[in-house]
Amino acid sequence: MRLFDAQLYIDRRTRLCEEVQSGIIWIMGNGESACNYKDNTYPFRQNSNFLYYFGINAPDLNALLDCETGEAVIYGHELTMDDIIWMGEIDKLSNLARKVGVTKIKEPAALQTDIAKAKSKGISVHFTPAYRLEHHEAVHQAGLDYPSLSLIEAIFNQRAIKSDLELQEMAKAVNITGEMHVAAMQFSKAGKYEYEVVAEITRICKAHNADFSYGPIFSIDGQVLHNHHHANLMKDGRLVLNDSGAQTDMLYAGDITRTFPVSGRFTDQQKEIYQIVLEMEKKGIMSCKPGVYYRDVHLTVCKLMIERFKELGILNGDSDAMLEQGIYGLFMPHGLGHMIGLDVHDMEDLGENHIGYEAGQERSKLLGLKSLRLARKLQTGFTLTVEPGIYFIPQLIEKYKAAHLFSDYVNYNKLEAYYDFGGIRVEDNIVVTQEGCEVIGDYIPKEMEEIESIMQ
Numbered sequence: 001m002r003l004f005d006a007q008l009y010i011d012r013r014t015r016l017c018e019e020v021q022s023g024i025i026w027i028m029g030n031g032e033s034a035c036n037y038k039d040n041t042y043p044f045r046q047n048s049n050f051l052y053y054f055g056i057n058a059p060d061l062n063a064l065l066d067c068e069t070g071e072a073v074i075y076g077h078e079l080t081m082d083d084i085i086w087m088g089e090i091d092k093l094s095n096l097a098r099k100v101g102v103t104k105i106k107e108p109a110a111l112q113t114d115i116a117k118a119k120s121k122g123i124s125v126h127f128t129p130a131y132r133l134e135h136h137e138a139v140h141q142a143g144l145d146y147p148s149l150s151l152i153e154a155i156f157n158q159r160a161i162k163s164d165l166e167l168q169e170m171a172k173a174v175n176i177t178g179e180m181h182v183a184a185m186q187f188s189k190a191g192k193y194e195y196e197v198v199a200e201i202t203r204i205c206k207a208h209n210a211d212f213s214y215g216p217i218f219s220i221d222g223q224v225l226h227n228h229h230h231a232n233l234m235k236d237g238r239l240v241l242n243d244s245g246a247q248t249d250m251l252y253a254g255d256i257t258r259t260f261p262v263s264g265r266f267t268d269q270q271k272e273i274y275q276i277v278l279e280m281e282k283k284g285i286m287s288c289k290p291g292v293y294y295r296d297v298h299l300t301v302c303k304l305m306i307e308r309f310k311e312l313g314i315l316n317g318d319s320d321a322m323l324e325q326g327i328y329g330l331f332m333p334h335g336l337g338h339m340i341g342l343d344v345h346d347m348e349d350l351g352e353n354h355i356g357y358e359a360g361q362e363r364s365k366l367l368g369l370k371s372l373r374l375a376r377k378l379q380t381g382f383t384l385t386v387e388p389g390i391y392f393i394p395q396l397i398e399k400y401k402a403a404h405l406f407s408d409y410v411n412y413n414k415l416e417a418y419y420d421f422g423g424i425r426v427e428d429n430i431v432v433t434q435e436g437c438e439v440i441g442d443y444i445p446k447e448m449e450e451i452e453s454i455m456q
Helices: 006-020 048-054 081-087 093-099 110-120 133-142 149-159 164-187 194-207 268-287 294-312 319-325 352-356 394-402 412-418 448-455
Strands: 024-028 062-066 072-075 104-106 125-127 217-219 239-244 256-261 383-386 389-391 423-425 428-432 437-439
Touching: 006 024, 006 048, 006 062, 006 149, 024 048, 024 110, 048 062, 048 149, 062 110, 072 110, 093 104, 104 110, 110 125, 110 133, 125 149, 149 352, 164 194, 164 239, 164 256, 164 428, 164 448, 194 217, 194 239, 239 423, 256 268, 256 423, 256 448, 268 294, 268 383, 268 389, 268 423, 268 428, 268 448, 294 319, 394 412
Parallel strands: 024 125, 072 104
Antiparallel strands: 024 062, 062 072, 217 239, 239 256, 383 428, 389 423, 428 437
């Protein structure tokens, strides 16, 4: 189990206590009682808040922090013989705790007793939203009501700003991901099934002692935003959308998308749309800097799409009016990006609106903009994705056409030529710097000429 230096975890916990100021903080770990390790139902994955403050990627752990004294207690049990039989003799919990600067360990049953004692003394118990069954059950057993907004805010203020060590891990994840994407381009050709290419990128991921940071989205049906179906036969004339990422053994994530032609050569129609998406992505990256609202970056990119679609004759009319009415959502029904780090959608277990939106910001109800996961003002140290896309979804287009929606602006007859087009998305991960932003990791080919050269 790879860990950062103990002092880093100590400093993180100290800062959290200082910001919350009073009471005790309950950091919940994930359990595997629901899966039962003897049955190997699914791989264990630790709660990211627990990883951030305690680093230990092992099941059935919890921790309490005393904001007054700064004392940290981990609740868990040492290995039993049954554990050793089924999992092997891994490092003792006491040793792992020492490596992250914790000297006090208690049995799991003591957690509820200690929470009850604190409540009886009128001490506030701060905890994060429960998103797993064991979390809900534990919160209910403790007789607690609502998650602590002050704790959510304090965690966000820390985890949103990535340290140099974290950026190194994220660059490692992106570089593995980049190797996966180049291999996918090289390995893809007409007559192969999608799952054959997914098998190849899985091999590369595992060869780096990494794992997927989310289920790979690899499909010639790129108009399906999260298509995890990999059984299509790849054919010339189709585009392949590959949205896949690796996570390191310390569980920092990469999230990259590239789109390329099965044949290795873009058609003229594909070139027109791909160039727009690539221009949107570059515009989005260039627009990111401290003090800029990511919602405004999203709208800037969408307005660029509108302008280019007017040049193609797909749209007609006043660009600002189309932007205000959300016509772009017909072609990009998702947000421009999200925060990334220990989670692909970083910290969203704390509540997507808490993470992506500031006080006073309200979600739009417009298609596309309503799905924007990150709208808040960018700060130096934020890490996020920039992932514009253009999709031609026949069912959605037909629905709008039948309802006469935006008929003054949309040339629906022209769109019929795109019904078998699919979709294009291009995505990179960035860190916001004092001057603007930088793409994390090594460059991953995305220019059409680069992609065509790789695929020859």
